[in-house]
Amino acid sequence: MAIGSGLGAQLSIGAESTYGTYAAPSKHLEFNKADLKLAKTTAQSAGIAAGRFLALSSRRVVTQRQASGSVELEVTNKGMGLLLQALMGTTVTPVQQGAGPAYLQTHTLADSFGKSLVMQLGIPLTTGAVTDKTFLGCKVISAEFSCEVGGMLVATFEIDSKDCDETQTLVAASYSNMAPYHFGQMALKTGVFASEAARDGIRKVSVKFERPQAVERFYAGQAGLKKEPIANDQVKITGSIEMDYVDTIFDDLHTSDAATSLVWEFVGPNIASTYFETFRVKLPAIRFDDAPPTVEGFDVVKPTLSFTGLYDGTNQPAIEYISTDITL
Template structure:
């Protein structure tokens, strides 16, 4: 019997072979917060019946079902591949590095058609009985990564789902030994693509990748459920760099509106040879939107520079993930 509180909760995920078709969860996420919920659309008959003063219960119907919510967690050195693939779109097979236990995943930004998840959450009653809520056809609409002084690298995924099924068997959760990436492992680099150099003074970074999709594809003959969402706008990449005013480099880029390559890297312990646990975010061109530094008192000047990620015409937006995961 589980603990009858959030301590007994679980979230499992699995990549689906076809949109909305259940796949038993194979990986379990050590999450910090989730808000996945069934959303139903109802219609109530307004027919007039002599003497009836309130609508009749039997004449209310459910016309549509779907799900949505968010999934928040620390970014760990294992078990992130399925979620990264659903965000970025590339079908990834981890590549073994030489003959070591290190496997590199290269998640390049492409269309996410065909990339959906089964997300199963277990929600405990106070009695310790864990209820099953399985969300089918889960599409990642956005992910926001952030890390600040003294903190972990964290991410919040925004999820759209086809339906919620409460008839599945709750999978038994198992967790590999994992460690989070954190501020002490963080480096930020800018410059010419491939030869970026480290920035000094950075205290906080955020990066958001948005995948706009048509999520209201409800058609006749679908039993009130949607078809797989389709990309319906360009990908939006935004972020911010917060730090002390130790250099005019970012300030000058804001003034000139010149582009620079952006690399945000977390390097963990050695796996083998020259291969370390690592997650690296690469945006080949960013431009600084705002804001130049201002003086607001006696303290050290601490500008926050917002940026927009763009296509440089040659190099891909990518997330590289080095771990000991043999499969996603």
């Protein structure tokens, strides 16, 4: 019997072979918050009938069902592959590095059609019994990654879902020995693509990927459920960098509106040989939108510069992930 509070909750995910069709979750994630929930559209018949003061309960119908929400979690050294694949779109097979147990996943930006997940949320009653909420056809609509001084690397995934199924059996959760990435492992590099140099004074970085999709594909013959969302706008990549004003590199880039490549990475313990646990965001071209440094008092000047990620004409944005995961 689980604890009758959020302490007994669980979140498990798995890749779907067919959009909206249940597949047993295979990964069990530690998470901070999950607010996935069902949304139903109802219609009430209100025909006139002599002497009737209220609409009949029996003539209320559910015309559509869908679900949505978000999941916030710490980015860890294991178990992130399925979420990253659903976000970025490329079908990824981990590649062994050298002869040891290190495996590289390269999640390059691509169309995410066909990349949907089952997300099973276990929510405890106060009695300790855990209710099952299995969300089918989960598409990642956006993801924001953020890390600041003294903090963990945290990600928030926005989810669109086809339906919530409460008839499935809750999969027993088991957790591997995962460790979070954190500020002490963080570095930010900019410059010419593939020759970026580390920058000083960085205090906080955030990057957001948005995957606009047509999420209202409700058609006749689908029992009130949607078909898989389709990309209906260009991907949007934005971010911000908070820093002490130690040099004018970013200030000059803001003034000139010149492009620079950005690499934001977290390098953890050694796995084997020359391979380390790694989470790395690669944006081949960014341009700074605002804001130049301003003086607001006696303290060290701390500009926060926002940027937009763009296509450099050759290289796609990517997320690289090195772990001991043999499969996603």
